[in-house]
Amino acid sequence: MRDKTYLQVPRDMKHEILEKLAEAIYSFKAYPSDQEFNDVATALIQKHPCLIEPGSANGCNGWKNSIKFKMGNYRTKLRRAGCTDVAVNERKRKGQAPHTSIKRPKRFEINFLPNFPDGEDETSIESKRKELVEEMRKRHPTAALITKNMDSTFALRRRELVNLEPPVKDTMERWPALFTEGQILAEFCRLSSKNLNTEFFKELDKYTPRFFEIFKSKGGSVGQKLQKYLQQVRPESTDITAKRTAVLRGLPVILGDENTDFFKTCFDCEDPDMSHTPIGILTIIPEDRQASPDSLHLESSGTAIILEGRIVMDDLGNLPHAMCLLFGLTYALNLEYPQQLKYTFDFIQRVLLSLGHKSLKPKIQSLKNLLMQ
Structure with a gap:
């Protein structure tokens, strides 16, 4: 020195x-x-x-x-x-372009592809998976047994989802418990060591007042759309679900995402055809309501999650709840973020849940700067 x-x-x-x-x-x-x-x-x-x-x-x-x-x-x-x-990546690059088909954590997963537990092999874990499937066929499955077997079959499940990338339909048949609220949250915790439900809504509520100020300051066509959302939520309202819904519907608008094919609506008397919807959230509204694309539908009959053209979860209550679980499913099923909402999902991951690198994409960094003012 x-x-x-x-x-x-x-x-x-x-x-x-x-x-x-x-x-x-x-x-x-x-x-x-x-x-x-x-x-x-x-x-x-x-x-x-x-x-x-x-x-x-x-x-x-x-x-x-x-x-x-x-x-x-x-x-x-x-x-x-x-x-x-x-x-999983052994000999992946032989005869291929660099980084082609390399399987690695995309979104800061800590336990991306774990080894089998000590004393277990594929045969023993497969028997527990079959026990899970049988238990889920019961009218009242035993929660403790499901949690225990989902924990012990985690390594096998990740091998299937990461290596084989099966269709969602096949995953629902082999792992039906993975499409329940409790196991989505548990799987997200296994992957990232974070409590999705708690952190998602805690951070969303923290930024909500500032989001409303940003919405009010926007002009042009973006501002007009955001104003329509704000008009449906009274400033003095104590309805936290309404405020969360307004923020989550407005977030893609200010980030420049195209959300028209993501947020779907139908009447409760209809049997909607979702075969052409790769990923989205369906809000079910009473027959006597108006199905306006700019409506938040705060008094809906229910909400559902759509993956690969089929409803995988329904009766979720409200849009914020469905959005939280859908984000968890993208981790649990190792899915790509929806292209039309890539900035929105990236914002949830990096800003709300603090998962990933410190460096942000310009649009997301600009919004984060505004939120911190």
């Missing part, structure tokens, strides 16, 4: 440093991004200035490259040892 003499790192010492770093990185993420490798290298030379590389532009480019290579070697060791979340 006194005379700025940098350490000439011996080969065995560098090997030890890189091994420890790879082990620590893997405990957070199996496939870090380039920016995350840069963050690790920067943190290393800040913690130990003697490791700064005098010939490097930022003092750590060499370390960054070494950490990248070491991380690849570390994954190879784990793959040979049978670690499933990296073994």
Whole structure:
């Protein structure tokens, strides 16, 4: 520190440093991004200035490259040892473009593809899955048994959903309990270690007053649409569901998402055809109500979730409840976010639930800045 003499790192010492770093990185993420490798290298030379590389532009480019290579070697060791979340990508790149079909956590899942529990194999877990299916056929399934077996079959379920990417119809047949509210929330907790229901509504309610101010400040066609939502919710109202509905319907509007094919309505006397709807929320309204596209339908008869052209959950009560569970289902089923609401779902993930990188897309960063004012 006194005379700025940098350490000439011996080969065995560098090997030890890189091994420890790879082990620590893997405990957070199996496939870090380039920016995350840069963050690790920067943190290393800040913690130990003697490791700064005098010939490097930022003092750590060499370390960054070494950490990248070491991380690849570390994954190879784990793959040979049978670690499933990296073994799934064995030989994936042979004859393919870089990163093609590489299966990795997309949205900061902590337990993306776990190994089977000790003492269990595919046969023993499959028997528990069949027991689950039989239990779900009962009029009153035993909640404790379902929770226990859903926990113990988690690894098998993730292998199927990540490796095979089955249609939602097949998943409903093999894992019917996964389409119940309690197990959606439990599965989200298994994947991300977060309480979806609590955090989703806590953060949504925290930002609601500021959202209403932002809605009022908007002009043009966006402002006109937002005003129609605001007019249906009285400022002095204590109806928290109405306020949440207005925010969730207005969020795609200010983010520039196209939500006309996502939020669906039908009358309670109809049998709607959803075969052409890949993903969406269906609000069921009384026959004597007007089905306006700008209506929040606060007095609906019920709400349902649509996936791959079929209703997978219904009788959900209200739109905010359905939106929360649909977000949980995208994690539980390893689904892509709906293209027409990609910014909205990304906002929920990164801002409301704090899952993901600190760097945000410009639209989302701009909205977050407005919310913080």
